Amino acid sequence: MGSFNRLVVLAILIFIDSYSFAQSNYESQFELAKNLMSEKKYFDAITEFKRLLFFENDDENIFIAYSLLGDCYKAGAKFDESIYYYTLSEINSKSSGQIYDAQIKIIRSNILRRTTNRALTLLDSLEANLKYSDKISEINYWRGWAFIFSDKWDAAADEFSKVDSAKQLSEFCKLTGDKLYSVPLVKAMSFILPGLGQFYTGNYISGVISLGWNVLWGYTAIKAFAADRIFDGIMVSNFLWFRFYRGNFENAQTFAESSNLLQTNKALNWLQTEFTGLKP
Amino acid sequence: MKLFFLIAIFTFSLIFVKNLSAQNEIHSPKNVKLFADYLFCEKDYLRAAEEYQKLNGGSMNDTVAYKIALSYYSSYNLEKAKESLKLINKNSIFYDESILESLKIQYLLNEKFNIEYDESLIATLKDEKIHSAFLKLWFTTNLRYPLPGVIDSEENFLDVFEEPLKSMAKELFYLRYYPNYKNPETAGILSAIIPGAGKFYVDEIGDGVMALLTTGIFVFLSYDNFRADHNFRGWLFAGISSLFYAGNIYGSVAAAQIYNARLDYDFGVKLNLFLEDNNFFIPHINFCK
Numbered sequence: 325m326g327s328f329n330r331l332v333v334l335a336i337l338i339f340i341d342s343y344s345f346a347q348s349n350y351e352s353q354f355e356l357a358k359n360l361m362s363e364k365k366y367f368d369a370i371t372e373f374k375r376l377l378f379f380e381n382d383d384e385n386i387f388i389a390y391s392l393l394g395d396c397y398k399a400g401a402k403f404d405e406s407i408y409y410y411t412l413s414e415i416n417s418k419s420s421g422q423i424y425d426a427q428i429k430i431i432r433s434n435i436l437r438r439t440t441n442r443a444l445t446l447l448d449s450l451e452a453n454l455k456y457s458d459k460i461s462e463i464n465y466w467r468g469w470a471f472i473f474s475d476k477w478d479a480a481a482d483e484f485s486k487v488d489s490a491k492q493l494s495e496f497c498k499l500t501g502d503k504l505y506s507v508p509l510v511k512a513m514s515f516i517l518p519g520l521g522q523f524y525t526g527n528y529i530s531g532v533i534s535l536g537w538n539v540l541w542g543y544t545a546i547k548a549f550a551a552d553r554i555f556d557g558i559m560v561s562n563f564l565w566f567r568f569y570r571g572n573f574e575n576a577q578t579f580a581e582s583s584n585l586l587q588t589n590k591a592l593n594w595l596q597t598e599f600t601g602l603k604p
Numbered sequence: 605m606k607l608f609f610l611i612a613i614f615t616f617s618l619i620f621v622k623n624l625s626a627q628n629e630i631h632s633p634k635n636v637k638l639f640a641d642y643l644f645c646e647k648d649y650l651r652a653a654e655e656y657q658k659l660n661g662g663s664m665n666d667t668v669a670y671k672i673a674l675s676y677y678s679s680y681n682l683e684k685a686k687e688s689l690k691l692i693n694k695n696s697i698f699y700d701e702s703i704l705e706s707l708k709i710q711y712l713l714n715e716k717f718n719i720e721y722d723e724s725l726i727a728t729l730k731d732e733k734i735h736s737a738f739l740k741l742w743f744t745t746n747l748r749y750p751l752p753g754v755i756d757s758e759e760n761f762l763d764v765f766e767e768p769l770k771s772m773a774k775e776l777f778y779l780r781y782y783p784n785y786k787n788p789e790t791a792g793i794l795s796a797i798i799p800g801a802g803k804f805y806v807d808e809i810g811d812g813v814m815a816l817l818t819t820g821i822f823v824f825l826s827y828d829n830f831r832a833d834h835n836f837r838g839w840l841f842a843g844i845s846s847l848f849y850a851g852n853i854y855g856s857v858a859a860a861q862i863y864n865a866r867l868d869y870d871f872g873v874k875l876n877l878f879l880e881d882n883n884f885f886i887p888h889i890n891f892c893k
Contacts (some may be wrong), residue, residue, distance in 0.1 A: 353630055371651050375639050379630050544837070553832075559825055563818070563844075 350376065354385055358392065366396040386416045387426075394429060403437035420455050431466055432604040440474040461487045468493065469604050472595070475588060477501035493601065500591040505580040514576035518569060521576025525583055534572040541565035633663040644671060645892035649679035666696040671891065673705060682709045700734040701889060707738065708884070711745045739764045741884050744773070747780045748875060772878055779871045788860035795856035799849055802856025806863045815852040819845055 357372035373393040380386060390413035398406035407430055414426035427450055434443035447467050450456050456463070468483035468490065478501040484494035505525060514521030518538040522531030541564040548557035595603065629635060640655035653675035656668050669691045676685035686709050692702040729735040743764050746754045755761045758777060765773045786806050795802030799819040803812035822845030830838035878884075 349630060371654070374643070374648070374651070375630060378639050378642055379635065548837075556825060556828065556837075559821060563822075 350380060350385070353379075354389070357389075361392060361396055364399070366399050370396045383416075383418075387413050387418060387422055390416060391426065391429065394433075398429075398433055398436070401436075403433045406433045407437075424450070424456055424459065428462070428466065431470075435466065435470050435473050435604040438473055440470050443470040461489075465490055465602070466604070468497070472497065472592075473604070477504065477588075477591075490601070493599070496591070496594075500587060503587045504584045507577055507580045507584070510580040511573050511577045514573035518572040521573065522579060525576065525579040527579050530575065530579070534568070534575060537568040538565065538572060541568055633659055633661075637663060637668070640671075641891075644675060647678070649675040650681070653679070653681070653684075666692055666698055670696075670698040670702065673702065674891075677705060677709060682713050685709055686713075694728060698889075700729045700731045700738075703729060704734055704738050704741065707741055707745065711741075711748070711879075714749075736764075737884070740769070741879070744776070744875065744879060744884070747776055748872070769882060776871070776875055776878060779867070779874065783864075783867050783871070785864045785867065786860040788857045788864075791856040791860035792853050795853045799852050802853070803859060806856070806859045808859055811855070811859070815848070815855070819848045819852060822848055 353372065353376045357369050357376055360366075360369035360372055370393060373389050373396065377386065377389050377393070380389065390409050394406040394409035394413060397403075397409060410426050410429045410433065414423055414430070417423045417426055427446060431443045431446045431450075434440070434446065444467065447463050447470065451460065451463050464483050464486045468480045468487070471477070471480035471483060477497045481494045481497035481501060484490040484497060487494075510521040510524055512521075513524055514534070517535075519531035519533075519535035522528070522534055541560060545557050545560040545565050548554075548560055636655055636658050640652050640659075643649075643652035643655060653672050656672045656675065659668055669688060673685045673688035673692070676682070676688055686706065689702045689706050689709070692698050696702070729738060743755060743761055755777075758774075761777055762770055762773055791802035791805050793802075794805050795815070798816070800812035800814070800816035803809075803815055822841050826838050826841035826845055829835075829841060
């Protein structure tokens with residue numbers, strides 16, 4: 325080999341080496357960010373992912389980097405930001421599989437952010453897309469979670485029942501739904517007979533007191549009307565009886581709502597701490 | 605020719621390698637600064653501040669120091685922003701801005717001002733615009749945390765403002781120095797004489813009418829029932845009317861206190877709106893044009 329050829333080979337080697345050095349530099353930056361993320365140092369991980377994306381020239385990594393950036397924000401409960409970066413990952417996706425993954429991540433953040441309508445709309449559009457006809461079970465699964473987070477436990481049970489692997493979850497949602505009181509029914513009961521709604525929700529003392537007040541003021545008002553003391557009767561009815569009557573069914577409503585809140589919080593706590601399946 | 609071609613290839617490779625290596629050093633001071641500028645303009649201020657702080661030696665200058673302060677200020681790390689501003693010395697082109705920013709930070713921290721307001725400080729401000737902005741902010745913030753001798757008359761206060769700011773500043777001045785406070789004792793006494801009168805006094809006309817009516821009605825019911833020998837109901841309504849009467853006196857005293865607290869609160873809200881609407885808190889330099 326002549327000296328000219330040797331130098332050409334040397335130049336090519338330097339070129340290749342420098343190019344691969346650039347590659348390894350980005351790779352190591354990517355690794356650094358991922359390591360920080362696995363150590364749950366999300367603030368630093370976000371910085372390093374952003375740095376990578378600022379200097380990045382490799383298309384392959386952009387989708388994953390944006391997606392992981394969204395995961396970091398989500399881990400810190402910054403759902404708006406996580407959706408922003410998942411959307412960027414969707415924009416930079418290279419296949420329909422990546423688009424689907426990004427969409428599901430957006431939906432999961434929407435579920436946690438309790439923008440349920442947005443999550444359901446996105447799930448509907450995924451379901452309508454024929455490309456994802458093999459993903460119907462997964463779509464129904466996340467729809468079930470969307471209903472859980474909007475306190476529609478019966479609807480959630482229906483959705484989970486369509487998914488073979490989520491029968492246990494369906495049963496759990498059904499049980500939780502059964503434990504909840506119908507607030508309009510409780511209110512109507514107290515409307516018909518003061519204290520009945522309180523009895524129905526297990527608040528017996530409050531029910532007796534409520535009934536007692538209404539009987540007392542009702543009796544006083546009716547007695548006044550019976551004795552032709554009309555003004556007297558109107559005043560007692562307006563300022564005392566109706567006040568306690570209204571307080572009675574509002575009180576029943578409060579009991580039903582707080583009992584429901586207690587039940588749903590219990591259920592959500594179980595899902596958070598005991599349930600081992602996929603969660604939003 | 606062969607030799608020339610050979611040298612050209614070799615030189616090109618070396619230059620390319622050099623450029624590429626520099627580019628690859630993602631964490632080099634030059635790239636850290638580039639990245640920090642990007643974060644700053646993306647309004648990711650906390651990360652921007654941390655990146656700027658990694659710079660030292662030749663890469664650290666007063667622009668970076670000022671940007672660190674602005675980053676902390678914009679991410680509401682006011683204590684850190686204050687510390688960073690102290691690093692900017694009198695010879696820096698950002699000195700005037702730094703004094704103005706310090707004043708803003710002290711106001712936002714609800715601190716009593718410790719910047720010496722004297723001729724020497726004013727004299728150090730060279731920029732005409734900043735000088736004027738400083739005076740406006742200084743006088744306005746002194747409405748909230750008055751220092752002796754700063755605002756000694758209405759004229760002295762209004763002099764630093766030009767129209768249309770002057771009329772708004774005047775309104776604030778009157779709210780601060782001549783507030784229309786209501787006396788809680790007066791409100792209580794008025795309601796003790798005529799139920800509801802204390803509420804009228806604190807401009808709660810609806811409540812006053814209601815108090816007068818309810819107390820009046822229950823007193824009448826009590827009287828009427830006693831007159832008809834319905835003693836139980838007589839005592840019942842007497843008790844209820846006493847509760848309304850006492851409650852109304854208590855309510856009138858509380859309403860006067862609430863009225864006064866609302867005046868103070870409204871003054872604070874108006875002062876903040878005045879400062880925000882007139883961009884008193886927006887930095888004068890835009891690094892992200």
